[in-house]
Structures are given as structure tokens and as C-alpha cells.
Amino acid sequence: MNRRTLYTLLALVIIIPVGFLTKFYSGPAANWVSNSLAGVLYEIFWCLVLFLLFKRLRPAYIGLLVFFTTCILELTQLWKPYFLEVLRDNFIIRTVVGNSFSWNDFPYYSIGSLLGYILIKIIIRISKV
Numbered sequence: 020m021n022r023r024t025l026y027t028l029l030a031l032v033i034i035i036p037v038g039f040l041t042k043f044y045s046g047p048a049a050n051w052v053s054n055s056l057a058g059v060l061y062e063i064f065w066c067l068v069l070f071l072l073f074k075r076l077r078p079a080y081i082g083l084l085v086f087f088t089t090c091i092l093e094l095t096q097l098w099k100p101y102f103l104e105v106l107r108d109n110f111i112i113r114t115v116v117g118n119s120f121s122w123n124d125f126p127y128y129s130i131g132s133l134l135g136y137i138l139i140k141i142i143i144r145i146s147k148v
Contacts, residue, residue: 022146027071030138034064042114055127062089062131063138070139078143082136089128096120 038060044052065085069076076084095103097120107118 023074023142024071026142026146027067030142031064031067031071034060034067038064039114054121055123058124058127059131059134062086062128063135065089066132066135066139070142078136078139081139082132085135086128086132089132090125092116093120093124093128 038057041052041057041060046052062085065088066081069081069085070078073081096117106112107116
């Protein structure tokens with residue numbers, strides 16, 4: 020296993036539990052943590068997954084791809100067919116695809132994608148040392 024893969028996996032090992040914990044947080048600003056901060060971490064997670072799986076994709080392309088895909092997923096939350104509502108009753112599926120539309124999510128998606136891009140660039144830089 021090379022350093023790039025190791026650092027990416029380490030970042031995922033950190034971000035995954037932190038992301039899930041935001042869904043159970045009940046302290047100050049719990050709504051913001053559970054929804055907005057979780058959206059930032061969600062974007063970073065997907066940036067890291069794509070970086071891990073597709074070694075040749077440019078970091079900027081990964082960030083943009085994750086951002087636009089997540090925006091499309093957010094828009095699908097306006098669509099409420101029965102089969103999607105049944106799927107959204109499952110915690111994991113609801114966590115991945117969401118269950119309610121909010122324009123306020125888009126800035127957090129952009130922040131998360133940008134941070135994911137920056138983290139990938141840092142991983143590339145430190146893995147060469």
C-alpha cells in the first residue's frame with residue numbers, strides 16, 4: 020500500500036465516524052451540526068472516496084464532480100414518489116441521499132467540496148515526501 024492510499028484511508032477512518040456522530044449530536048447548535056456541518060463532511064467523504072478509487076482523476080475534477088452530483092441529489096429531494104419515501108425511511112439511505120430539500124445546503128456543499136479538494140492536494144503533497 021502506498022502512502023497516498025494510506026493517508027486517504029486514514030482520513031476516511033476519521034471522517035466517517037465524525038460524520039455519523041453529527042447525526043446523533045444533541046448539544047448546542049445541534050440542528051446546524053446535524054444538517055449543515057454534516058453536509059460539509061459528506062462532501063469531503065465523497066471526495067476522498069473518489070480519490071481513493073480513481074487514482075487518475077484530478078483533484079479539481081473530483082471536487083466539482085462531488086459538488087454537482089450532490090446538488091443534483093439535493094434537487095431530487097423535491098421529488099416524493101412512494102418508493103423513494105420508503106427508501107428514505109432507512110437511516111443509511113436517508114444519510115446518503117437525504118430526505119428534505121433546503122437551499123441552505125448548497126453553500127455547505129461548496130465548502131465541503133472545496134475542503135475535500137484541499138485535503139486531496141495535501142495528501143498528494145505529503146505522500147511525496
